[in-house]
Each structure stands twice: as structure tokens, then as C-alpha cells.
Amino acid sequence: MSLPRLGFVGLAVVAAFATWLLLAGPVRVLGVDTGNAGVFLLMTAGWGSLYAISRLPDGGIGVAMSPGEWRAWLGLAFTLVIAAYAIVHAPVFHGPPLWHNPDANRIGRNIVMLLIAWAILARVLDARWRRGVQRDERDREIEARGAGAARLALVVILVGYALLLSFSPSERLDWAVPPLLGHLLVVALIVSCAFEYLVVGLGYWRDRH
Template identity: 90%
Template sequence: MSLPRLGFIGLAVVAALATWLLLAGPARVFGIEAGNAGMVLLMAVGWGSLHAISRIPDGGIGESMSPGEWRAWLGLAFTLVIAAYAIVHAPVFHGPPLWHNPDANRIGRNIVMLLVAWMLLARVLDARWRRGVRQDERDREIEARGAGAARLALVVILVGYALLLSFSPTERLEWAVPPLLGHLLVLALIVSCAFEYLVVGLGYWRDRR
């Protein structure tokens, strides 16, 4: 296994650990507040990604991953973590309105924190990439396939929601309270983004083979 791949795996593991510490970990780890430790690790992942991309020769010649592939796999890791977190904590949204539900408010804020963290990192990665590497027709084609996969995934999920709500007996829809439905819509967007990153990452990976 090449060093760039090992570096990506290491960054993904650290990012997952940082997310766990920030949102679902214990109050303290080895005497250190878990939130602070998670923030430091998340910052380390961001800087590590920038450093790794800056060392990729000629945008990904040979077995090295291109910046676009780095961005796709990192994005997939972030969105899968966010989606898993949203699914695990979905039951807290089955309750009173958000302004009377502190647990749902906390989970919602945590999801927003993760999304904002990835958006900022993705913006920095994208700016660094476009300054150093010219986007070619291959990149545009792979990105177009990824965007198409995201749209298809979102349509399929929303149609599934619509069919479930339309054809289920009323007595079986007690779970479908507004806060939970809103949460499921956000989850649909997150999952569609994960599909986009997956298709883009696989596109670059197949192109390297």
C-alpha cells in the first residue's frame, strides 16, 4: 500500500475519532475535556489533508491520489459519520417541538457543527487545489457523474418518503411528527452528498487503475 493511501486512512481514522470525541464521547479522556481533544484532532485532520495534497506530484500521477480524489474520500468519511450520527440519534426528534426538546436541539447543533466543519475544510481544499492544479475534462466528467448520482439518490429517498407517508395507515404514522420529518429530510440531503462523494471517489480510483 502506497504512502498516500496510508495517509488517507490515517486521516480518516483521526477524523472519525475527533467526531466521536466532539459529539458522542465521554466528558473527559485521560483527564482532558473530550470536546477540546476532538477539536484539536479535527484541526489536525484539516492541516494534514492540506499537507498531503501539497505533496501529491503533478495532481496525482502514477499511484498517487489526485486532489479531487482526496476531497471525495474525505467528504465520504465526513458525511458517513454525520449520517450515522443522525440515524443513531433520530429517536430524540420523536417528541415535542424543538424549542421544548433540549436533546433534539443538542443533536441538531452537533450535526450543524459537523456540516460546517466539513464545508470549511472542503472550501480550503478546493481553493488549494484550484490554485495548484488545473481542472481537466476528466475531473469535470467525474464531478458530473457524482452530481448526477446525488440527484438520483435524493429523488429516490424523497419518493420513498412520499410513498411511505401516502400509503401507510394513519394509525401507523404516529412516529411522523414534524421534528422527526424535518430531521429525515436533512438526513436525505446528507446521504445524497455521501453518494456523490462515493461516485466521485470511485471514478478517480477506476481512472487510476
């Protein structure tokens, strides 16, 4: 196995371990918050992936996949992990307001850190690749389809929320407290971003094949 491939396998193992810490790991190990550790490891895997891609032939652009496809698949992986983390830990938001709920504060802080980490990584990817590759009509068409899919996904999720809240008996809505509803709106935005990256990635993949 070549050294670059070993590097990608190692990064995949780190990302998988970070995902386990975020989704199913214990709350603390040796006094360390595993959520914070998972966020740090996932950010490390993301930046490591950027470095590994930059070491590929053709100046880091890669000979098999276009820059837009690299960005889409990395974005899909990040957003799926963030969405899964937000969904798994949604029950902690069923309680008092955030300033009286330390568990919800911790989960919310980790979600924000993951979103900021991906936003910074995406900007670095764009800046690096924009210097070497010019976007063409194909890129714009695929990105437009991705943006349309994200809008459609967001509309469907929000309409689903509205129907659920409108047609459920009031005695079955004791779960719908404001902190949880706000959290579910954030989840809807994250899931819509995941749909965008998925459609963009598939668009490049189909074009490549």
C-alpha cells in the first residue's frame, strides 16, 4: 500500500474514532469531555485530509476527481456527522432554557465548533483550488442543482415540522419545548446542507463516469 493511501486510511480511522466519541462514546474519560475530544479529532482529520489532498499530483487538485467533487464529498461527510451528533443528542434540549441547561450548552457549543471548523476548511479549500482551477459552466450547473436540492429539502422538513405541530393533539406535544424546537430548526439547516453536498457530489461523479 502506498504512503498516500496509508495516510488516507489513517485519517479515516481517526475520523471514525472521532465520530464514535461524538455519537456513542462516554461523556467523560479521565476527566476529559469526549465531545470536545471528538470535535478536536474530527477537525484534525479534516485538516489532515486537506494536507493529504494538497500532496496529490497536479498541485493537490487530484487527477481522479475535480476540486468541486472533493469539496462535496468532504462537506457531505462533515455535515452527516454534525447532523447525526445533533439528532442523537437532541433529548438534552428537552428541558429548561439553555442558560439553565449545561448539557444542552455543551452539545450546542460542540455543534457550533464543528460548523465553524467546516466553514473555515471549506474556505481554505476554495482559496487553494481557485488559484489553480477555473470554474466552468459544468461546475455552475452542478452547484445550481445542489442549491435547488438544499432548498427543496429544507422546505420539505419545515413543512413536515408544521404539519406535525398543527395536527398533533396538544397532549402529545409536551416534548415541543422552545429549546428543542430551536435545535430541530438547526438540524433542518444542517440536513439541507448535506443534501446539497450529496447532489453536487453525485453530479460530479455521474459526469466523471
